[in-house]
Amino acid sequence: MKVVIIGASGYSGAELASLVIKHPQLTLAGCYVSEQSLDKGKLLSDLYPEHLGLLEYPLQPLTEPAFQAIDKDADYVCLCTDHKVSVELAPRFLAMDKKVFDLSGGFRLASNTDYERYYGFTHQHPTLLAEAVYGLAEWNSAAIAKAQLIAVAGCYPTAALNALKPLQQAGLLATQPVIINAVSGVTGAGRKANVGSHFCEVSLAPYGLFNHRHSPEIAQQLGHKVLFTPHLGNFSRGILETIYVQLKPDVSSAQVANAYQLLAEQPLIRLLGDKIPSIKGVANQPYVDIAWQQQGEQLIVIVAIDNLLKGAAGQALQCINLTMGLPHQTGLVGAG
Ligand SMILES: NC(=O)C1=CN([C@@H]2O[C@H](COP(=O)(O)OP(=O)(O)OC[C@H]3O[C@@H](n4cnc5c(N)ncnc54)[C@H](OP(=O)(O)O)[C@@H]3O)[C@@H](O)[C@H]2O)C=CC1
Numbered sequence: 307m308k309v310v311i312i313g314a315s316g317y318s319g320a321e322l323a324s325l326v327i328k329h330p331q332l333t334l335a336g337c338y339v340s341e342q343s344l345d346k347g348k349l350l351s352d353l354y355p356e357h358l359g360l361l362e363y364p365l366q367p368l369t370e371p372a373f374q375a376i377d378k379d380a381d382y383v384c385l386c387t388d389h390k391v392s393v394e395l396a397p398r399f400l401a402m403d404k405k406v407f408d409l410s411g412g413f414r415l416a417s418n419t420d421y422e423r424y425y426g427f428t429h430q431h432p433t434l435l436a437e438a439v440y441g442l443a444e445w446n447s448a449a450i451a452k453a454q455l456i457a458v459a460g461c462y463p464t465a466a467l468n469a470l471k472p473l474q475q476a477g478l479l480a481t482q483p484v485i486i487n488a489v490s491g492v493t494g495a496g497r498k499a500n501v502g503s504h505f506c507e508v509s510l511a512p513y514g515l516f517n518h519r520h521s522p523e524i525a526q527q528l529g530h531k532v533l534f535t536p537h538l539g540n541f542s543r544g545i546l547e548t549i550y551v552q553l554k555p556d557v558s559s560a561q562v563a564n565a566y567q568l569l570a571e572q573p574l575i576r577l578l579g580d581k582i583p584s585i586k587g588v589a590n591q592p593y594v595d596i597a598w599q600q601q602g603e604q605l606i607v608i609v610a611i612d613n614l615l616k617g618a619a620g621q622a623l624q625c626i627n628l629t630m631g632l633p634h635q636t637g638l639v640g641a642g
């Protein structure tokens with residue numbers, strides 16, 4: 307399959323390019339940036355010297371001739387662009403009958419009202435919200451395999467949902483909101499310059515209190531209320547979430563362990579038992595690491611992912627694998 311990446315100069319786009327190029331059954335058919343991009347014409351490896359010798363791909367401006375070339379040459383289009391840009395671009399590629407993998411939040415929520423409230427824009431293609439399949443690979447694999455538009459799950463939601471869905475499905479959550487405290491590395495904020503993610507400014511601080519766009523995404527997919535607070539930490543990549551769960555009365559530790567057995571055979575999920583997940587354990591890895599401890603009705607779940615891999619490019623590749631009938635981990639673990 308031939309894959310093009312729109313927004314290839316960004317952190318998630320470049321990560322995805324580096325995965326596609328090593329995948330045994332994919333060809334990287336083009337790397338695109340905006341028509342006005344300061345990076346157009348540069349090689350991806352000029353921007354990311356760690357990929358020297360691997361990503362010698364020119365960054366092409368997304369012009370009308372580029373759209374025609376994509377129509378002719380590509381099977382899959384990956385949008386590694388801002389939400390609003392993705393909302394504009396996806397219908398164009400869907401009309402060309404391409405499969406579209408959108409890494410933004412542009413098609414993840416069901417309601418246009420939530421776009422206005424949490425994203426600050428009115429969705430221009432609300433009918434596609436019902437058509438888009440949520441790309442949380444372990445939980446939605448059958449629908450992803452058949453979908454034309456995949457809304458790859460958000461980074462914080464990927465960690466939270468893998469940690470909480472087993473408990474929710476087993477009916478173990480009490481009615482109180484689940485409290486999610488999350489810390490992300492700075493690549494989560496994207497590559498372009500901005501004071502908030504400047505080296506000298508970042509320490510450790512919460513943001514998006516009560517109104518982060520991942521709150522409705524997690525609640526919608528979990529079917530349970532959450533109180534989600536992200537923090538920005540002074541490291542490059544990785545997300546760690548400490549999640550406080552009130553269990554229903556008399557839920558035993560065996561019931562909790564049984565609930566997580568649902569994930570035990572998943573190749574990209576690691577249940578760590580009595581080891582504690584950490585950023586170090588997942589940085590540059592495609593896995594979700596999960597562990598928990600229980601005291602009576604209180605459960606603390608710790609979950610960690612790499613925001614650019616399982617939280618973005620890795621999960622996008624996992625979704626591509628599913629549409630091709632390949633195992634989840636092809637191109638992500640070992641020789642594929
Ligand atoms: N970083 C992360 O950890 C994660 C990011 N995501 C999502 O993925 C998307 C990309 O994020 P990230 O990689 O961090 O973003 P970056 O800001 O690092 O990259 C954005 C990319 O989009 C390009 N771009 C901007 N405007 C256009 C346009 N009109 N047409 C084509 N290309 C354009 C940029 O290049 P240029 O401006 O030079 O044209 C750049 O290549 C976002 O929606 C984000 O929410 C999802 C999960 C995790």
Ligand SMILES: CC(=O)N[C@@H](CCC(=O)OP(=O)(O)O)C(=O)O
Pocket residue numbers: 409410411459460461462490491492493494495496536538617
């Ligand atoms: C540290 C940081 O700024 N993180 C971003 C989330 C990462 C991202 O781009 O979000 P999606 O997974 O929804 O695409 C934020 O809080 O908006």
